[in-house]
Amino acid sequence: MSERGRWTPSTRTSSHTTSSYGEILEQLRTIPSEHFGELSAPSTPSAPTSDNLGPIREQVAATIVLRATRDAELVDRIKVGVVLTLPYASGEEFLLTVAAELEHATLLRQQPYLFILALPTMTGLSPVLICGSSEDLAERAGTLVKSKFLNRVQRYEFRHGRWGGLIRDLCSTTYDEAALWDAVRKAAREPMDPLIPPPGSRSISQLLDQARARLQRITPRQAYEELQDTTLMWPVVLVDIRPEAQRREFGSITGALVVERNVLEWRFDPRCAYRLPIADRYDLRVIVFCQESYTSSLAAASLHDLGLLNATDMIGGYAAWKEAGLPDEVEVSSTAPPTEVP
Structure with missing residues (x-):
């Protein structure tokens, strides 16, 4: 927990680590503090975003994408991952920046992918964005997320091949991150041929x-x-x-x-x-x-x-x-x- 009472990333129990926006900020401390401006301020949806933050935001997003693709899992030839970043002003815009970096990353151009991006706040509503190399992948993952977070998904929509929503109290328990990973893994599984019975089944x-x-x-x-x-x-x-x-x-x-x-x-x-x-x-x-x-x-x-x-x-x-x-x-x-x- 941070001094402001907001969610802070913890080490995952699995062999993978979650990409953290906070960790990236530590690596950018050489940049004069005045350039961070709203980037390190508490999350306020109405706060404006300065134009000079664009390059910093893109640099942070590119670094997160690099880590996310490195730590991604391979499920039925699809790269999957979960990216949790620290909340800050204009967080939704930052998620879109990360999604754009994912779509344009050279590694992902050559391989199908599916990622869940989120800004956990522990209390209140947290934005979640699901992007994939196909609309079906993103929509399947969104359906599973809605099922796993019953009564906690306040609003959601599927637009331009991406699933976006607001989840209440995201990462307030250890279940939440595990549930996001479970959703992205299962959504990436190859659809079964309905005419081929699964192994071990009997008529x-x-x-x-x-x-x-x-x-x-x-x-x-x-x-x-x-x-x-x-x-x-x-x-x-x-x-x-x-x-x-x-x-x-x-x-x-x-x-x-x-x-x-x-x-x-x-x-x-x-x-x-x-x-x-x-x-x-x-x-x-x-x-x-x-x-x-x-x-x-x-x-x-x-x-x-x-x-x-x-x-x-x-x-x-x-x-x-x-x-x-x-x-x-x-x-x-x-x-x-x-x-x-x-």
């Missing part, structure tokens, strides 16, 4: 095949027979995971537990405080069904992940149960007390 068909490979699936007739078998050593429950709309439209099986898919794991995990009373053992035989046995296969595999290795699903679902002519009412062989799904 729903693959997920379904892999889930069913883990199960010993049974037909509706086999499920009905298991429910009537009193010789089994473990309790058997038939579980309808369909939403209410499907049960109303197609019908239901009286005696089956109704546990909709979104709460299935919570109701059958023996370690969960919200489990059903009957779900107190890992050898419980849970026969899951949906309307046509797609969702049920994924659900049964999820129960396996909880440790319920006897769980399975019914091939063909409720539609196959009806087609097989099985009764609309079943009795469960388990002697556990009746349970009610909240």
